[in-house]
Amino acid sequence: MQLDAKVPSGPIEKKWDQRRFEMKLVNPANKRKHTILVVGSGLAGASAAASLAELGYHVKCFCFQDSPRRAHSIAAQGGINAAKNYQNDGDSVMRLFYDTVKGGDFRSRESNVYRLAQISVEIIDQCVAQGVPFAREYGGLLANRSFGGAQVSRTFYARGQTGQQLLLGAYQALERQIGLGKVEMFPRTEMLDLVIADGQARGIVTRNLITGKLETQAGDAVVLGTGGYGNVFYLSTNAKGSNATAIWRAYKRGAAFANPCYTQIHPTCIPVSGEYQSKLTLMSESLRNDGRIWVPLKKGDSRPPSQIPAEERDYYLERRYPAFGNLVPRDVASRAAKQVCDEGRGVGPGGLGVYLDFKNAIERLGEPVVRDRYGNLFEMYERITGEDPYQVPMRIFPAIHYTMGGLWVDYNLMSNVPGLFVVGEANFSDHGANRLGASALMQGLADGYFVLPYTIGDYLATAKPAKVEAASAPFTDAEREVKARLDKLLGINGKRTVDSFHKEVGRILWEDCGMARTAEGLKRALQKIPELREQFWKDVAVLGGEGEVNQQLEKAGRVADFLELAELICLDALDRAESCGCHLREEFQTPDGEAKRNDADFSYVAAWEWKGPGEQPALNKEPLSFEHVHLAQRSYK
Numbered sequence: 001m002q003l004d005a006k007v008p009s010g011p012i013e014k015k016w017d018q019r020r021f022e023m024k025l026v027n028p029a030n031k032r033k034h035t036i037l038v039v040g041s042g043l044a045g046a047s048a049a050a051s052l053a054e055l056g057y058h059v060k061c062f063c064f065q066d067s068p069r070r071a072h073s074i075a076a077q078g079g080i081n082a083a084k085n086y087q088n089d090g091d092s093v094m095r096l097f098y099d100t101v102k103g104g105d106f107r108s109r110e111s112n113v114y115r116l117a118q119i120s121v122e123i124i125d126q127c128v129a130q131g132v133p134f135a136r137e138y139g140g141l142l143a144n145r146s147f148g149g150a151q152v153s154r155t156f157y158a159r160g161q162t163g164q165q166l167l168l169g170a171y172q173a174l175e176r177q178i179g180l181g182k183v184e185m186f187p188r189t190e191m192l193d194l195v196i197a198d199g200q201a202r203g204i205v206t207r208n209l210i211t212g213k214l215e216t217q218a219g220d221a222v223v224l225g226t227g228g229y230g231n232v233f234y235l236s237t238n239a240k241g242s243n244a245t246a247i248w249r250a251y252k253r254g255a256a257f258a259n260p261c262y263t264q265i266h267p268t269c270i271p272v273s274g275e276y277q278s279k280l281t282l283m284s285e286s287l288r289n290d291g292r293i294w295v296p297l298k299k300g301d302s303r304p305p306s307q308i309p310a311e312e313r314d315y316y317l318e319r320r321y322p323a324f325g326n327l328v329p330r331d332v333a334s335r336a337a338k339q340v341c342d343e344g345r346g347v348g349p350g351g352l353g354v355y356l357d358f359k360n361a362i363e364r365l366g367e368p369v370v371r372d373r374y375g376n377l378f379e380m381y382e383r384i385t386g387e388d389p390y391q392v393p394m395r396i397f398p399a400i401h402y403t404m405g406g407l408w409v410d411y412n413l414m415s416n417v418p419g420l421f422v423v424g425e426a427n428f429s430d431h432g433a434n435r436l437g438a439s440a441l442m443q444g445l446a447d448g449y450f451v452l453p454y455t456i457g458d459y460l461a462t463a464k465p466a467k468v469e470a471a472s473a474p475f476t477d478a479e480r481e482v483k484a485r486l487d488k489l490l491g492i493n494g495k496r497t498v499d500s501f502h503k504e505v506g507r508i509l510w511e512d513c514g515m516a517r518t519a520e521g522l523k524r525a526l527q528k529i530p531e532l533r534e535q536f537w538k539d540v541a542v543l544g545g546e547g548e549v550n551q552q553l554e555k556a557g558r559v560a561d562f563l564e565l566a567e568l569i570c571l572d573a574l575d576r577a578e579s580c581g582c583h584l585r586e587e588f589q590t591p592d593g594e595a596k597r598n599d600a601d602f603s604y605v606a607a608w609e610w611k612g613p614g615e616q617p618a619l620n621k622e623p624l625s626f627e628h629v630h631l632a633q634r635s636y637k
Contacts, residue, residue, distance in 0.1 A: 216476070229247070264401050299344035
């Protein structure tokens with residue numbers, strides 16, 4: 001497999017302008033002749049579909065929810081980064097670029113990250129023009145706050161509903177194009193395979209989740225904006241429907257899967273409360289602006305927090321990282337929380353929690369100001385836990401959140417499969433080994449609004465895909481394979497539920513490939529997962545039929561994919577014999593417990609290639625070079 005990142009030549013600040021000038025264009029009359037299939041309608045998918053339709057392309061957009069408004073992007077709370085420098089506090093495009101590369105522990109492609117920082121400025125203007133109700137200062141200017149991994153205030157926000165408001169902006173742009181007849185929307189429809197014809201991505205196989213009907217859809221290009229794969233761990237902050245099926249189907253059709261072991265753990269989640277739980281709830285990272293994180297100094301101190309005096313508290317992030325304090329990046333904060341809990345100083349049931357305390361902020365700012373900034377988040381916490389965070393500290397603990405890994409894409413956001421473009425969290429491109437807070441919304445909208453509309457036109461003008469029919473052999477063959485897979489799942493008639501298998505693989509991953517990994521644990525997981533997968537295909541119980549609403553069948557297909565993806569995650573983690581960002585191999589640490597990279601041997605993107613059932617996937621490497629950021633041991637002290 002040849003991995004050509006297609007990075008433009010020239011100074012980094014001019015690469016994107018140079019690429020846009022070099023691209024071939026499709027004239028308006030010809031755009032109407034092209035059909036583009038967009039799978040997913042979250043921020044990346046909806047913005048891409050709306051923008052492509054606005055340009056004149058015929059777009060078909062697919063989502064498994066009943067409406068694009070239900071996409072998981074709606075759950076993002078904290079904000080979206082942009083290098084506007086409204087606070088005049090030293091921010092710039094270059095600083096955002098540097099913070100993002102450093103935050104990703106120098107495991108991302110410089111050119112892509114710089115472009116993201118450049119475009120960030122335009123995203124805010126786009127969203128304001130759409131009516132997104134960003135918070136404003138008293139005089140009417142847009143407000144900003146700080147997030148982890150930065151010492152400036154560059155995060156724009158709409159209280160604790162930023163993702164929802166941004167999605168509504170993209171949704172109304174999408175609905176306008178639907179009303180104009182330029183976008184055909186297919187809700188309650190799931191992509192179950194990718195169709196390759198003459199070496200190009202030309203279509204998809206879908207299942208109607210209401211009727212069960214399988215259909216093939218043909219187009220001139222396919223865009224995947226289907227989000228991340230964090231739900232492979234079972235307990236995560238993702239919506240239960242979030243899954244990896246679309247990108248996994250593409251992987252098994254030849255698309256390279258990059259850096260699967262880079263799975264982010266968010267430090268600010270409500271702790272697990274019982275075995276009955278099916279997902280976890282994220283508390284916005286924005287709370288770390290004013291909340292102080294601490295645990296008791298003494299092991300096993302079970303006194304209520306109000307009875308523990310200040311001198312007997314350990315504000316461990318402020319102590320260990322004085323320059324950044326509570327605003328260290330997510331991977332650093334998560335590992336620090338795990339460490340104090342492992343020492344026996346955790347709080348709450350089972351000792352798996354730390355305090356996020358707003359007492360000082362309420363005394364300094366007054367309760368009305370805190371309510372104005374975080375009121376809906378405080379209300380959500382109280383509804384879930386029954387505790388009033390105005391009176392007692394919140395209890396938080398790390399949980400699986402975002403995935404930096406995904407399908408490999410070049411600078412143009414195209415995978416190694418011609419005609420297959422991947423946007424947002426579904427690709428690997430911008431965040432390296434750890435995503436900084438408030439960068440997910442930035443990347444999704446940058447890809448959909450500002451990058452893909454240029455690059456997909458260049459592909460169509462250059463490749464000139466020939467006309468293809470959805471009834472041709474590649475499509476009928478792919479549909480037949482999907483039908484056989486569904487029939488196989490329905491025909492097992494086992495005794496174990498789908499969820500029981502999902503829980504078990506999730507537990508294996510959390511224990512052996514979670515916040516900390518070891519060669520021994522990863523080898524153990526790589527032995528257990530294939531055994532569990534074999535048991536799944538012998539003993540899973542999938543009730544109901546194919547030609548009806550059947551959520552057990554939906555879940556079974558997704559869990560079957562998770563059982564394969566889990567193995568690739570562990571294989572990638574074992575192969576990467578270093579620590580970087582969220583990937584902490586306990587064998588590779590600095591004396592003070594920080595991640596220790598091995599730039600000489602592992603400064604590359606690991607792009608895995610499917611070689612067939614039962615075969616070891618092949619590792620391909622895209623070397624990473626750093627011309628504008630000096631490689632250094634990450635320090636937030």
